[in-house]
Structures are given as structure tokens and as C-alpha cells.
Amino acid sequence: MAGVIRVSNLRYSGVVGTPFVSSGSSSSSSCVAQWSCSSWGACVGGVQTRVCTKINDCTPIYGEPSESRSCIVGGEGSEEEVDDDSTDNPIVDDYNPTENPPIIDTPTTNTPIDNSNPNNNLNNQEPLNKDVGNEGKNWFNIIPILIIIAILLIAIVVYIKRDDIKKMSK
Secondary structure, eight states, X not given: OTTOEEEEEEETTEEEEEEOOOSSOOGGGGOOOEEEEOOOOOOBTTEEEXXXXXXXXXXXXXXXXXXXXXXXXXXXXXXXXXXXXXOXXXXXXXXXXXXXXXXXXXXXXXXXXXXXXXXXXXXXXXXXXXXXXXXXGGHHHHHHHHHHHHHHHHHHHHHHHHHHHHHHHO
């Protein structure tokens, strides 16, 4: 099963990838399908055709080459092709399963994380959403709260004074 990468040991935002090795036989993985295709035929009814033959016994990875395509007939027997991928050369399925994908490796440990430990590295990290360079602007968020507290204190003082004035007038 070439081309498959197993992802494991995800910790924080690091990713580790290693090639996945199947336990099955890998004898068919070195075979590359090759095709021989004829030239495109005349444009008939808006379609051109050709014949493609596999020239070896390998299983194609990406499927077979196209044997028909759209075309436009333009005038007296002339033809204008819409899609020009014609070739007289053999078409090779160039997938090479013997090449391993690059391995992205980061240092990892299999030590479980103990969230109850106050010395744990996760508990001592700064928050990811910290605003850098906005340390002085946090006071602007506290000012409305301080104004509301001041108004409540003034209202309480006025209420107490008013009660005292009423008591003295009796």
C-alpha cells in the first residue's frame, strides 16, 4: 500500500509522519503501466477517437488514457480540435511506488501528560490568544467597570445621607 502515510504521536501542533508498510507482498508495486495510443481520428459528430493498448501486464494506477475527446468541425472537411493531448509516443503511468514520501519528524515522547501536576509544562505555558504589544490597552477595558462602581458608591452615599437628613428632621 504505497503512498499511504501513518500519522501518530500528535502532541501540541507537531506532526510526525512515517511511511506505512503493509504486511502483504510488494512484488506488484514495482510494475508501471505503459500504453501505446494511435493518433486521433477525424472529427465525426463532435467526437474524435483513438485506440490505446496496454503494452505490459502492469495494473494501471491512474486508469486508462482517454480514447475519445470533443472536437468542433469547422467548414468543408476541416477540423478544429478542442483538446490537444495527442501523442504518438507511448503513454507511461509514471507513478513510482518504490519512492518513499519524505518523513517529517519532530521530537516526541510517549510520556503521558499529568494535568494535575502544577509543574506540568502545559500549565505554565502562556495562552495562545495573548495580544502581543497591547499590555497598556487593557486599562481601557477596566475603565467602564470602575465608572459603574463609582456611580453605585455615590448612589449609596446619597441614599444614606438622605436617610440621615430625614431622621434629623423628625
